[in-house]
Amino acid sequence: MNFIDFNIFFKKGAEWLLSNGLRILFIVLFTWFFLKLKKKVTERFITFLLQKKEDAEFQKRTQTLVTIIRYALTAVILAVASMMILKELGINIGPVLAAAGILGVALGFGAQSLVKDILSGFFIILEDQIRVGDVVEIGGKSGLVEKIGLKTTVLRDLAGNVHFVPNGEIKVVTNMTKEYSRYVLDIGVAYKEDVDKVMEVIKEIDEGLRNDPDFKDDIIAPIEVLGVDQFASSSVIIKARTTTMPLKQWRIGREFNRRIKKRFDELGIEIPFPHMTLFMGTDKEGNQPPIRIINESE
Numbered sequence: 001m002n003f004i005d006f007n008i009f010f011k012k013g014a015e016w017l018l019s020n021g022l023r024i025l026f027i028v029l030f031t032w033f034f035l036k037l038k039k040k041v042t043e044r045f046i047t048f049l050l051q052k053k054e055d056a057e058f059q060k061r062t063q064t065l066v067t068i069i070r071y072a073l074t075a076v077i078l079a080v081a082s083m084m085i086l087k088e089l090g091i092n093i094g095p096v097l098a099a100a101g102i103l104g105v106a107l108g109f110g111a112q113s114l115v116k117d118i119l120s121g122f123f124i125i126l127e128d129q130i131r132v133g134d135v136v137e138i139g140g141k142s143g144l145v146e147k148i149g150l151k152t153t154v155l156r157d158l159a160g161n162v163h164f165v166p167n168g169e170i171k172v173v174t175n176m177t178k179e180y181s182r183y184v185l186d187i188g189v190a191y192k193e194d195v196d197k198v199m200e201v202i203k204e205i206d207e208g209l210r211n212d213p214d215f216k217d218d219i220i221a222p223i224e225v226l227g228v229d230q231f232a233s234s235s236v237i238i239k240a241r242t243t244t245m246p247l248k249q250w251r252i253g254r255e256f257n258r259r260i261k262k263r264f265d266e267l268g269i270e271i272p273f274p275h276m277t278l279f280m281g282t283d284k285e286g287n288q289p290p291i292r293i294i295n296e297s298e
Contacts, residue, residue, distance in 0.1 A: 183256070
């Protein structure tokens with residue numbers, strides 16, 4: 001290369017640096033600026049959507065969502081910046097975009113269930129449908145929520161079995177411990193009993209339970225005696241419900257049932273055994289055939 005060629009090369013290089021080079025520098029600077037900006041924007045956006053709370057579970061959900069959105073924005077910003085830089089370097093980005101589009105379609109078809117699970121998990125976390133420690137029924141399984149991820153939710157049932165439920169299969173979420181819980185009591189008494197008296201006894205039992213130091217902190221409100229719910233085959237069913245702190249409804253319900261049994265026994269209120277009436281029928285003259293009882297010892 002002679003001096004004239006070097007001079008031309010240097011001149012073109014200087015022109016490129018002053019035009020394309022400066023544009024690449026601005027692209028890099030703007031990319032750096034947007035990468036820094038996304039951190040504050042995502043945190044404020046998620047905090048605004050979820051309404052700021054000070055509990056640890058809220059902080060965990062916020063951090064999860066912020067991380068997801070941050071990674072997505074980083075990928076978009078870097079992809080756009082890369083395309084712009086390649087264009088400034090004189091590389092035809094058309095084939096690159098076409099290849100990326102084909103690859104995206106292939107991945108989309110191959111990972112439909114994965115994308116469905118991740119999107120469902122994102123909205124479960126965003127809408128605060130369930131939290132770690134809740135007792136829920138999802139995907140046909142019920143248990144205590146041990147972990148909430150983007151792809152799966154982990155439940156442990158009463159027997160200790162662990163269920164991994166893909167978020168994409170969650171259609172309906174039944175949360176049994178959201179903010180507060182309730183225990184519904186169906187109390188059966190004999191037809192001969194005075195139901196008004198029985199309902200008063202139930203309220204007395206509830207008052208004693210709410211004044212018990214071992215249970216009073218778990219009960220939010222006095223029991224609601226809803227009244228006579230149905231006439232069963234051998235008993236009258238009185239329905240009531242008590243409102244408790246989350247996860248405490250089963251503990252309170254078991255203790256309530258124990259106290260009902262003891263108090264009813266003291267007052268002579270009958271909780272009847274199931275029984276039935278047998279009709280043997282009659283002949284044409286209206287006579288009823290005798291019933292023969294066979295003693296197995298005979």
